[in-house]
Amino acid sequence: MSPVLRIAVPSPLRDCLDYLPGDAPHLPEPGTRVRVPLGRRSVVGVVTEIADSSHLPRERLRPIQAVIDASPLLPSDLLALARWIADYYQAPPGEVFALCLPPAMRRGQAAIPPAGERVWTLSAAGRQMDPDSLTRAPARRRALETLGAASAPLTAQALSAAGVRPEILRGLLKAGLVEVGERDPDAPDPSTRDLEAAPEPTAEQRSAAAAILDASGGFAAFLLDGVTGSGKTEVYFRVMQRVLDAGRQVLLLVPEIGLTPQTLARLRARFAVPLAVLHSGLGATARLRAWEAAAAGAARIIVGTRSAVLAPAPELGLVIVDEEHDESYKQQDGVRYSARDVAVKRAAERAVPVLLGSATPSLESLHNAETGRYRRLVLSERAGGAVTPTHRLIDLRRHACTGALADAALDAMEARFAAGEQVLVFLNRRGYAPVFMCHGCGWIAECPRCDARLTLHQNPAALQCHHCGRREAPPSRCPACGDPEPMPMGAGTQRTEVTLTTRFPEVPVLRIDRDAVRSGARMARLFDQAQRGEPAILLGTQMLTKGHHFPAVTLVVVVDADAGLFSTDFRAGERLAQQLVQVAGRAGRADRPGTVLIQTRHPDDPRLTALIEQGYGAFAAQVLAERRELGLPPFGRLALLRAEALVEADLFAFLEEAAAVLGQTATGVLVLGPVPAPMMRRAGRFRGQLLLQAPRRAPLHACVQRALPELDALRSGRRIRWSLDVDPLDMF
Numbered sequence: 001m002s003p004v005l006r007i008a009v010p011s012p013l014r015d016c017l018d019y020l021p022g023d024a025p026h027l028p029e030p031g032t033r034v035r036v037p038l039g040r041r042s043v044v045g046v047v048t049e050i051a052d053s054s055h056l057p058r059e060r061l062r063p064i065q066a067v068i069d070a071s072p073l074l075p076s077d078l079l080a081l082a083r084w085i086a087d088y089y090q091a092p093p094g095e096v097f098a099l100c101l102p103p104a105m106r107r108g109q110a111a112i113p114p115a116g117e118r119v120w121t122l123s124a125a126g127r128q129m130d131p132d133s134l135t136r137a138p139a140r141r142r143a144l145e146t147l148g149a150a151s152a153p154l155t156a157q158a159l160s161a162a163g164v165r166p167e168i169l170r171g172l173l174k175a176g177l178v179e180v181g182e183r184d185p186d187a188p189d190p191s192t193r194d195l196e197a198a199p200e201p202t203a204e205q206r207s208a209a210a211a212i213l214d215a216s217g218g219f220a221a222f223l224l225d226g227v228t229g230s231g232k233t234e235v236y237f238r239v240m241q242r243v244l245d246a247g248r249q250v251l252l253l254v255p256e257i258g259l260t261p262q263t264l265a266r267l268r269a270r271f272a273v274p275l276a277v278l279h280s281g282l283g284a285t286a287r288l289r290a291w292e293a294a295a296a297g298a299a300r301i302i303v304g305t306r307s308a309v310l311a312p313a314p315e316l317g318l319v320i321v322d323e324e325h326d327e328s329y330k331q332q333d334g335v336r337y338s339a340r341d342v343a344v345k346r347a348a349e350r351a352v353p354v355l356l357g358s359a360t361p362s363l364e365s366l367h368n369a370e371t372g373r374y375r376r377l378v379l380s381e382r383a384g385g386a387v388t389p390t391h392r393l394i395d396l397r398r399h400a401c402t403g404a405l406a407d408a409a410l411d412a413m414e415a416r417f418a419a420g421e422q423v424l425v426f427l428n429r430r431g432y433a434p435v436f437m438c439h440g441c442g443w444i445a446e447c448p449r450c451d452a453r454l455t456l457h458q459n460p461a462a463l464q465c466h467h468c469g470r471r472e473a474p475p476s477r478c479p480a481c482g483d484p485e486p487m488p489m490g491a492g493t494q495r496t497e498v499t500l501t502t503r504f505p506e507v508p509v510l511r512i513d514r515d516a517v518r519s520g521a522r523m524a525r526l527f528d529q530a531q532r533g534e535p536a537i538l539l540g541t542q543m544l545t546k547g548h549h550f551p552a553v554t555l556v557v558v559v560d561a562d563a564g565l566f567s568t569d570f571r572a573g574e575r576l577a578q579q580l581v582q583v584a585g586r587a588g589r590a591d592r593p594g595t596v597l598i599q600t601r602h603p604d605d606p607r608l609t610a611l612i613e614q615g616y617g618a619f620a621a622q623v624l625a626e627r628r629e630l631g632l633p634p635f636g637r638l639a640l641l642r643a644e645a646l647v648e649a650d651l652f653a654f655l656e657e658a659a660a661v662l663g664q665t666a667t668g669v670l671v672l673g674p675v676p677a678p679m680m681r682r683a684g685r686f687r688g689q690l691l692l693q694a695p696r697r698a699p700l701h702a703c704v705q706r707a708l709p710e711l712d713a714l715r716s717g718r719r720i721r722w723s724l725d726v727d728p729l730d731m732f
């Protein structure tokens, strides 16, 4: 009897579907794309498994319509990784496989041969070598003879056909006997570029890199815990260099906002190897090209954001996750995976080292380092002699303010400008004012579709909802009592810009937030202006806090530290600390010492004082102790069932039933809720949730897996949108 093909189809189905091979010329192997009927449509699916039998009777199975790829498009390691993601995150396999392929390939476009193919030749030393001296290493001898006899460089495929295995080539490469290049007549020869020399490493950099290189024989996870400006990148580069020299590929993940032209320029300046860049902002063709270059091994460095963790890399030798604490690594919709955690899994499967770097490691990673799962490497000092900034709190209850800024902060700024220096003002609130209010009756402009206030924006004037995107014209009279001129209260970045230009008319304000900076080009211009180093104010939201270096900044003002102190989300404190440390890290990078002023109404908050007096490590230890008490991650595991509905009663009817279903299967799992989401109404929908908490992953996983089919079948679920988030980051 013919075998059954288990195929991941693009749909939210929880399982793969079984098909028959039909009259396919050959049995498509796992990883091959096929065209299959799905309902009345014809879709592109990926064969995940060849099975002997199906749980369905054979006559109910439909045959596939066509085989798209002559050989598997997805290598077996990615197939296994995709299956693991589907299982771990309880995600539909079709959606996971879609993540593994560039859009053009999801649509069924044929794979085209890669532009740059890797080719091998003898090096000068290899040409001088007498093959007879290698009688005791016959495999090496055959490789050298084959290459010596060839009139042109050979591909790995051609060499493999001649009996030369890739690991032999890598060994020879290490020994300097062969060279590897790229066959691509159109591409400029990267080896002719002028490369930047590596700086002399600090002692800490040297020993961190050495520790990682020593472990390069197999899987090992490292947490590179280095203060901002300590030169983590230099450690990455040193390790990368060795891995590249050994003929392996490097996968480098960066946060969404970290993949700037500067990052790429830095990579290109240091490495003469072909680079593939992968992120969601690329056009379909560019994505396809980059993916193919990675798959063919032509790209030696694969750099990208979250989804690049699923890029093919046949010769993978190292995985790096830069700014591993960054929340953009967690996908917040669809397949809710954490690219950081998947990166560690991938490295383990491929038996290569993985390096997680941050100045503010996530508490999960710190815990993994404490329990010995990761090895922690510390860079405690700034590279290049820069000094660590000093921190001071400004108690807003005791200081006069102009706008959102304490006069003490403004005076400190003035002194910096007089010294020809720059100042960074961090305010994570865009718009003009977060509240628009009538002083006659207390009316406040609220979004009719969300439980949220509207933010006033200027140029053009509008009341905007930051949660659903709604915009309306600000009323000139109070809609409740008719009083003229409702007033803005509080300050966002736009209003603070006005405060600053009024006070310092001669100093340019470079505002950096989502309204002011919509393109990478604009960001690059502002960045260039800041790099010139003349007095300026960099004013912005968290867009400013990530990855950029502003060497002329010597003072950082954090306008409002309090929002993160009082949140229902147990991760808010961790996030605030990361933000404060990251923004402080922009100051005093070069030879000039920096100062950080933090405005707060709660200068005695123990978390703030721990952070400021003892640093991130002490803060983290304190928060970890709290989490241990409460069984919260990283000490316990969570899954969040989020639901939303147009009618509030429907929402809770479903959540009650879901809680009952989960309660039945929950051995060793706490089912908490239903509770309304912290912002219950958003974009016209009511939102609520159930939280599952367990001391370990296995019972949580078992509970969810058993309950899901029943949850899918609940009638009350039909008018509801719901989803499950394993290891959620946001608690709504």
Ligand code: ADP
Binding pocket: 199, 200, 201, 202, 205, 226, 227, 228, 229, 230, 231, 232, 233, 234, 383, 384, 549
């Ligand atoms: P991090 O990512 O840890 O915040 P970077 O890697 O960006 O820090 O390095 C901060 C600055 O220090 C950069 O300007 C970098 O060029 C410089 N730097 C790094 N290592 C060295 C070194 N060994 N000697 C001199 N300068 C260095």
Ligand code: ZN
Binding pocket: 438, 439, 440, 441, 442, 443, 478, 479, 480, 481, 482, 483
């Ligand atoms: Zn009023």
Ligand code: ZN
Binding pocket: 447, 448, 449, 450, 452, 465, 466, 467, 468, 469, 470, 682, 683
């Ligand atoms: Zn809204």
